[in-house]
Amino acid sequence: MFVDLEERIRKEEKISSFINNVVILEEIDSTNSYAKELKDQVDGTLIVAKEQTQGRGRNNRTWKSFGEKNLTFSLIVNYPEDKEALGLFSLLSANSVAATIEELGLIPEIKWPNDILINSRKVSGVLCEAVFDNNKPRSLIIGIGLNVNSNKDDFYSDDFVYRLEPTSLSIEGKKEYSSNDLVVILIRNLINWITLFKLKKYETILSFWRARWIDIGSELVVTQDQMVLKGNAIDINSKGELLFLEKETKKVHVINSGELST
Numbered sequence: 003m004f005v006d007l008e009e010r011i012r013k014e015e016k017i018s019s020f021i022n023n024v025v026i027l028e029e030i031d032s033t034n035s036y037a038k039e040l041k042d043q044v045d046g047t048l049i050v051a052k053e054q055t056q057g058r059g060r061n062n063r064t065w066k067s068f069g070e071k072n073l074t075f076s077l078i079v080n081y082p083e084d085k086e087a088l089g090l091f092s093l094l095s096a097n098s099v100a101a102t103i104e105e106l107g108l109i110p111e112i113k114w115p116n117d118i119l120i121n122s123r124k125v126s127g128v129l130c131e132a133v134f135d136n137n138k139p140r141s142l143i144i145g146i147g148l149n150v151n152s153n154k155d156d157f158y159s160d161d162f163v164y165r166l167e168p169t170s171l172s173i174e175g176k177k178e179y180s181s182n183d184l185v186v187i188l189i190r191n192l193i194n195w196i197t198l199f200k201l202k203k204y205e206t207i208l209s210f211w212r213a214r215w216i217d218i219g220s221e222l223v224v225t226q227d228q229m230v231l232k233g234n235a236i237d238i239n240s241k242g243e244l245l246f247l248e249k250e251t252k253k254v255h256v257i258n259s260g261e262l263s264t
Contacts, residue, residue: 011186026052027049037133043141054074071150073148082142089242095195096112102187111216112211121174125169220234231248235262
């Protein structure tokens, strides 16, 4: 796994001009946690783990990795100058995974803000975290987990309760995939979307995301801290925040964090 990965990255000009460091770990608790602890937060540092033992998702949920059957990595990028558009990083990261899945001939779906599904089953998740020093932003870490070659026996080998039914590329595509190839494809797509962000092509990011969004118009429950709202997801705004129409009051709420359920 990841044999000659760094060499492949260096050979592809578009990727090598963006990726400055490649760190390949045999085992780590979390690639995002490892990235956050690095003294030097160098833009374009890629951290890939063969085994992640304590993967994290949004709201500190557990992300199960199953060793070399799945892909887990983090990418350190400079904290964006346009802080108002920071929330778009979750969306563009989801777009990168969706674009990768489409290159494989599969059809991705996105749940707000960054769960990626195939056939209504979760195949990937994204966790973006900012790193601060004395309350000043230093960097942004994009963590991506992608179920590649895991099977149903892997997912249900214990009593773990999934929020969304899991799946993998191999289950959906009915074949095994190369993690090496997927890292390269995924990083290439991620660079494309980050480049669009830097060019302030925000509407391009939003439009791609919306076209794959499966929650729009759905009746949902939003749980945010102690607040519970029932209603419909009607759109996202220019910051990637959810616009939620509360059923009882007809009030439109702007949701930037929280839990969605049916």
